[in-house]
Amino acid sequence: MQFFLQNLVNALQWGSFYALIALGYSMVYSILMLFNFAHGDIFMAGAYIGFGVATGLVALASWGAISMPGWLILVLTIIISMFLTSFLGMIVERVGYRPLRGAPRASAAITGLMIGIILETSNLALMGAQRVRFPYLIEGHTYNLGGVFVTNKKIMIVVVSVGLMIALHQFIKRTRWGMAMRAMAFDYVVVPLMGVSINKIAGMTFAIGSALAAVAGILFGVAYPVLDPYMGIVFGWKAFVAAILGGRGSIMGATLAGFLMGFIEIFVAMVFPSTLRDLIAYSIILLILVFRPHGFFGEPYSAKLRL
Amino acid sequence: MAQPTGTVPDQGPTGVLARLGRFFSGAPALAWLLGALLAVILERIWGTPLATLLGLPKVPMLFGCVIALSNPLLIPSAAAYVLLIFALPIAVVTKLAGATANRAAEALMRMPILVTVVVHLGLLFLTLHIWSGISAYRVLTLKLTLIAVIVTMSLNLINGYQGEFSCSHPGFMALGAYGASVFSLLFFVDDKIFGAPLLPAWLGPFLFPVGLIAGGLVASLGALVIAIPSFRTRGDYLAIISLAFMFIVKSLIENLEIVGGPRGLGSQPDWANLPTVFIWAVVALWMINNFVQSTLGGKAVNAVRDDEEAAEAMTVNTRRTKMVNFMFAAFWAGVAGGLFAHVLRYVNPATFGIQKLAEVLAMVYFGGLNSIIGSVVGAVTLSVLSEALRPLEIFKWIIIPLLLILVMIFRPTGLIAFREFNVRKILSPRQNPQREV
Numbered sequence: 001m002q003f004f005l006q007n008l009v010n011a012l013q014w015g016s017f018y019a020l021i022a023l024g025y026s027m028v029y030s031i032l033m034l035f036n037f038a039h040g041d042i043f044m045a046g047a048y049i050g051f052g053v054a055t056g057l058v059a060l061a062s063w064g065a066i067s068m069p070g071w072l073i074l075v076l077t078i079i080i081s082m083f084l085t086s087f088l089g090m091i092v093e094r095v096g097y098r099p100l101r102g103a104p105r106a107s108a109a110i111t112g113l114m115i116g117i118i119l120e121t122s123n124l125a126l127m128g129a130q131r132v133r134f135p136y137l138i139e140g141h142t143y144n145l146g147g148v149f150v151t152n153k154k155i156m157i158v159v160v161s162v163g164l165m166i167a168l169h170q171f172i173k174r175t176r177w178g179m180a181m182r183a184m185a186f187d188y189v190v191v192p193l194m195g196v197s198i199n200k201i202a203g204m205t206f207a208i209g210s211a212l213a214a215v216a217g218i219l220f221g222v223a224y225p226v227l228d229p230y231m232g233i234v235f236g237w238k239a240f241v242a243a244i245l246g247g248r249g250s251i252m253g254a255t256l257a258g259f260l261m262g263f264i265e266i267f268v269a270m271v272f273p274s275t276l277r278d279l280i281a282y283s284i285i286l287l288i289l290v291f292r293p294h295g296f297f298g299e300p301y302s303a304k305l306r307l
Numbered sequence: 308m309a310q311p312t313g314t315v316p317d318q319g320p321t322g323v324l325a326r327l328g329r330f331f332s333g334a335p336a337l338a339w340l341l342g343a344l345l346a347v348i349l350e351r352i353w354g355t356p357l358a359t360l361l362g363l364p365k366v367p368m369l370f371g372c373v374i375a376l377s378n379p380l381l382i383p384s385a386a387a388y389v390l391l392i393f394a395l396p397i398a399v400v401t402k403l404a405g406a407t408a409n410r411a412a413e414a415l416m417r418m419p420i421l422v423t424v425v426v427h428l429g430l431l432f433l434t435l436h437i438w439s440g441i442s443a444y445r446v447l448t449l450k451l452t453l454i455a456v457i458v459t460m461s462l463n464l465i466n467g468y469q470g471e472f473s474c475s476h477p478g479f480m481a482l483g484a485y486g487a488s489v490f491s492l493l494f495f496v497d498d499k500i501f502g503a504p505l506l507p508a509w510l511g512p513f514l515f516p517v518g519l520i521a522g523g524l525v526a527s528l529g530a531l532v533i534a535i536p537s538f539r540t541r542g543d544y545l546a547i548i549s550l551a552f553m554f555i556v557k558s559l560i561e562n563l564e565i566v567g568g569p570r571g572l573g574s575q576p577d578w579a580n581l582p583t584v585f586i587w588a589v590v591a592l593w594m595i596n597n598f599v600q601s602t603l604g605g606k607a608v609n610a611v612r613d614d615e616e617a618a619e620a621m622t623v624n625t626r627r628t629k630m631v632n633f634m635f636a637a638f639w640a641g642v643a644g645g646l647f648a649h650v651l652r653y654v655n656p657a658t659f660g661i662q663k664l665a666e667v668l669a670m671v672y673f674g675g676l677n678s679i680i681g682s683v684v685g686a687v688t689l690s691v692l693s694e695a696l697r698p699l700e701i702f703k704w705i706i707i708p709l710l711l712i713l714v715m716i717f718r719p720t721g722l723i724a725f726r727e728f729n730v731r732k733i734l735s736p737r738q739n740p741q742r743e744v
Contacts, residue, residue: 035472035546096712103719106472110672111715113665114708121704233661237550244547275569279558282551289551290536293544 002147007270008263013154013223015262016161018239019255020216023168024089024209025243026254030185031205034105037112038092040236041119042210046085047134047217047227048123053077053084054135054218070137077137078160078218082211089210090203097206098199116232123229131228134221157219164212165255172251177204185249241285247298256296261285334401335736337415338408340430342400347437350392354441361388368444372695405737412736423734432585439581446581450650452690453588454643459670459686460595460679461639466668467676467724468605469632470612475533475549476640476667478556479526481659483641484648485560487522488572491515491649498574500565515578519587519645526641527634529556534630553664560656571655572648579649587646591639596679596728598635608632609677669711675721679728685721 021043028036054077061068068076096111141152172178183191184201192198220235221227242261246253261281268280289295354366361384367374370393371385415423439445458476465473493501495511506514533552537545561569599605607628610618619625648654666689674685689707696703714722 035543099716100719103715104676106466107672107715107719109472110668111712113668114711114715117665117708118705121701121708124701125705237554237661241547241551244543275562276558278554279562282554282558286536286548286551286555289544289548293536293539 003270005148007266009148009150009154011263011266012158012259013262014266015259016157017216017220017235017258018242018261019165019258020161020212020219021235021239022243022246022254022258022261023165023251024213025240026246026249026251027181027205027209029243030249031181032097032184032188032202034097035109035112035240036097036206036209037109037236037240038096038115038119039112039209039213040232040239041116042085042089042092042232043213043217043235043239044123044227044229044232045088045119045217046081046210046214047221047231048127048132049084049088050077050081050214050218050221051132051134051227053080054137054221058135058137070139074137074218074222078215081214081218085214085217086207086211089206089213092210093203093206097202101198116236120229120232127229129229131226134225134227136225137222153223157223160215160219164215165251168208168212169251171208177201181205182249238281241282245285245288245295247295250295250297253295253297331398331401331405333409333737334405335408335412336427336734337412337430338401338404339397340427340434341404341408342397344430344434344437345400346393346396347434349396351437351440354392357388357391363388366441368442369448369691369695373698376696377698409736412734416731416735420731424730427734428589432582435585436581447650448690448694450579450581450584451647452687453584454646454650455667455670455686455690456588456683457591457639457643457646458667459674459682460591461636461643462667462671463674463676463678463682464595464599464605464608464632464636464639466671467678467682468599468608468612469629472543472546473549473633473636474546474664474668475530475552475556475637477659477661477663478549478553479529479637479640480644480647480663481556481560481654481656482526482529483519483522483644484654484659485522485566485572485644486525486641487518487645488575488648488654489566490518490521491575491578492572494518496574496576500567500572511576512578515583515649519642522645523638523641526637526644530634530637531630534633538626538629538633553659557656557659567655569656571653571657573653575649575652575654577649577652579646584646584650587642591642592679592683592728595635595639599679600727603628604632604635669707672721673711673714675718675724675726678721678724678726680726681721681723684723 021039024039024042025036028034028039054073057068057073057076060066061073092112092115096115097108100108100111138153138156143150143152172181180191180196180201181204183194183196184198188198216235220231238261239258242257243254245260246255246257264281264284265277268277272280350366358364358366363374363381363384367385367388371389375382375385412423415426435449439449458480462473462476465471489501491511492498493504494506494514495504495508497503529552533545533548537548560566566572597604599608607618607623610621610623611625611628615625618628644659670685670689671682672685673689674683675681692710693703693707696706699706718724
């Protein structure tokens, strides 16, 4: 039981990363009907931007220019990186997706894939092939809750991710911008005719998704402080699968599917040799899709929306 | 054609490319082939002396691109080499032989189409053979390019003709590669995993096609696993299911110790020589082209893509059509995988991952959807480009994606999309447009 609970805690943390990234995929997918294949690499870029900001702030603090505790640096890092990465997301949208608004959707998927490769390569060219270490910002504490070991980092990661997901959910349900996004997801052909600017909504969708990916990147850096340029591929594709698994237009679905992905991976590694992790995880997903072809919360859409 | 009085006859678009196009418009495919053949023979004879004369370290392998990029000082020499060996002879021969070649092509067209095609293909093969005979590097590049052509055409069947987004081609290639490799190793090679050969070695090259077809059938079976669940409904779920399938295949092979696991599988016999790969590429092109022009194949698939309900009403069995198309495409991906394994004589599962997927997708969308000729152009361009830009190291992976983004922005369906591949039209003699006016 303890063993199970311990893995449950680990899975919650692992699933948070997937869920945060999956939200970005899911929003773009529901609003523009596009596969944003660049998103995994935006997550990577977000982690590196966070690394840069955190290193800069730590350096400033150590020179004595400003004195800050570690947690404040982390909070500042998260906020600044969210802004910077959302700009990156908007640039990606502007360069790779907006010129292709009238084109077949698959073409936009290809530009996304290519932008992803460009981001990876630029990172490789800028930072070199060696991995970088994320700065050590907060003191790790381990709490023993009846035999289950929980670190303060794990708690922080899960709390921050769930908090952001709830915030996003509220944003989409309660605000005018959120309403515009929902309307666009319902029908992106007619809604622009009613005066909602598709470009603004698309830009905002990319910005929010990228900001969430940046948070995921920084939290990943806090938990596993080694970053490499290809981390976006590993996480991105799985989060993409999770996003689609959640169902089109469903924040809740993407979140749940992200956590499910984390659970499957952790528990498969618990029972089977870890080399079988991908095999079993994807087989389970394949099975789920066979029985629920539109994902958890998705519904069939009309045939006019096609590649 | 009636021209408005008082104006000069319309010359069509101006510009260097258009003028070049008009200059050579009288030359049929036969003339181009003759020009290319002469150029490669010239290179065979005078390539090395000319390279030494121009101060190049060795004969430029890929039209001087690699030399020019790795040593900018040698750009003039490389350009001069390409001009003297390739551009000039091809241009001169093509222009001069135009009229004769037209008459020859006319005579050829009167014969059965098979004879015409075989003559042209023979010339093409001879050219490629002489061109690649200079180095093993050229042979390898050429073989991999031809394999890329097969894979691209087969993915175009799904992403172009069928209009759905499939990500499973690396998986099909892996199935074909391992299927064909196991066939070869089991029957003809004495190796650690499968033990002594079961059949005499001299039978090997003759049964190689059987192995490749077996690999293709394994890939088709894999396709069936995807096709059954994903073609019940239409939508983007094929993308996800096929992506999951690709990862499953890769992971499965990594965990199968009998085929070497993550270390891969080696020592395939050296059967995939240039003629074999060339013949397979031609057969693939011929069969895929026939398939997409057939009523029950490509036309039905196109009908399903454009309007599934209307197609259903027109008695097209939509589900069967999609499944047949998908499995046919997977078969050719499998054959290409088998060839790939025998060309490199080593495969490992890591080859068939996301990077391969990006590569194949790039070739399909660069060349053009719904078009065989587009696939050939896309595969050849990107294969040669990625070899030619090798000296730029990682910046290659910025330039090629940028190029593809530009193509997508300006021609969202690819360079040569929605074009039928018509052998007769390509090989037929050209009328001089000046005479028509």
